[in-house]
Amino acid sequence: MDWFDNVKWLTDFPQIGRSSLRLMSRTIDQHYRAFSRAYGDDIEAFFRPLLDFLLWFEKLLINTPWWIVLAVIVAIVWIASRSAKITAGTLIALVLIGVFGMWEDTMRTLSIIVVCTALSIILGMPIGILMSRSNKVQAAINPILDVMQTMPSFVYLIPIVMLLGIGLIPGLIVVVIYAMPPIIRLTNLGIRLVDKEVLEAANAFGASSWQKLVHVQMPLALPTIMAGINQTIMMALAMVVVASLIGVRGLGQPVLQAITNQYFTQGLLNGLAIVAIAIVFDRASQSYGKRLQRHREAAHG
Missing domain, CATH: 1.20.5 (Single alpha-helices involved in coiled-coils or other helix-helix interfaces)
Structure with missing residues (x-):
């Protein structure tokens, strides 16, 4: 029995x-x-002040004459990259985006990507620095980052929407949560990879912990940190379409409409616009990081 x-x-x-x-x-x-x-x-x-700033920045990009916005973006890309090819590619991509009637959606997407990337850097870099200075902190935060990176993106939407409803702020929070892990991990990695002999030399000159971080570790870790920023931008752009499900306007909404209604051309063009923005951010930031690193090496060499 x-x-x-x-x-x-x-x-x-x-x-x-x-x-x-x-x-x-x-x-x-x-x-x-x-x-x-x-x-x-x-x-x-x-989060209301953040929403007000995001709406102000979005209106600024949309209401400013297109040729001024175009000139400013091209100038920023040139200053960052000092590359004629990257600058010309940016100009051509933005002109084509305007010709195909995607300018306003692109400006909305650009505003939320800039704000989300800035927030991810502001929040993520200090966490990465803390992780690099303590193995215990690293051991505690790594599992959280693993969950953030492996959790399906749609799952992020459920608790945020239940808490804050549908709108820009929930979308912004979702994008930041999804995009922040790369900058945290690569800031931690870049600082940990700094040559110990360089740190010993800094100690020999009597540098404080803050001076070592600002003048030695961060400059030498810059290429790795810039790679983290690139990955953060790519992750934020990848989340744009998902965030459109909860009211984030921009290039994601036409893509979502194209999926729902089987509009191939609309989905393709808006998807290519997202790709173009991603390439511009990637090439400009990578070039800036490499140029800054060369400048520091020349100054110290």
Whole structure:
């Protein structure tokens, strides 16, 4: 009889597991809804200045005459890269985006990418620096980064939408969460890869920890950090289409409409516009990082 009961328990195990999962899910959902009702308005108010800045920046890019925006972007790319090919490619890409009627959506996408990238750098670099200075901190944060990078992007939407609803701020938070891990990891890696002999020389000259970080470690880690910034930009652009599901306007919404209604040309053109922005950011930032590194090597050499 005991043997029979054990076998019966084993055969009922999947049903028991499903019941336990439903009970746990119901409990967590109830508590999260209660948290959303209690603190959702306060959290939304906390992010309100960020929303105001994002809307202001978006309107600035859209309402400014296109030729001024074009000239400013091309000038920034030239200053960063000092490459005629990259600058000419940027000019051609932006002109084609305007010719095919995607200028406003591109400006909306550009505004959220710039803000999300800046936020990811501001939040991510200090975390990467902390990780590089402590193995315990690195061991604690690495699992969190693993979850952030492996979690399906659509899963990020559920708790954010439950908490803040649909709009720009939830989309911005989702993009930042998805895009931040590369800058954290590569800042940590770049600082840890700095030659120990260089640090010993800095110690011999009596440099403080702050002086070593600012004048030795960060400059030498710059190529790796710039690679992290590039990856952050790429991740943010990849999230644009997903974020359009919760109200983020820009190139992602036409792509989503093209998927829903099977508009091949619309989806292709807007997808190519996203690719063009990604290439411009990538080439300009990489060139700037390499040029800055050469300048520092020449100054110290």
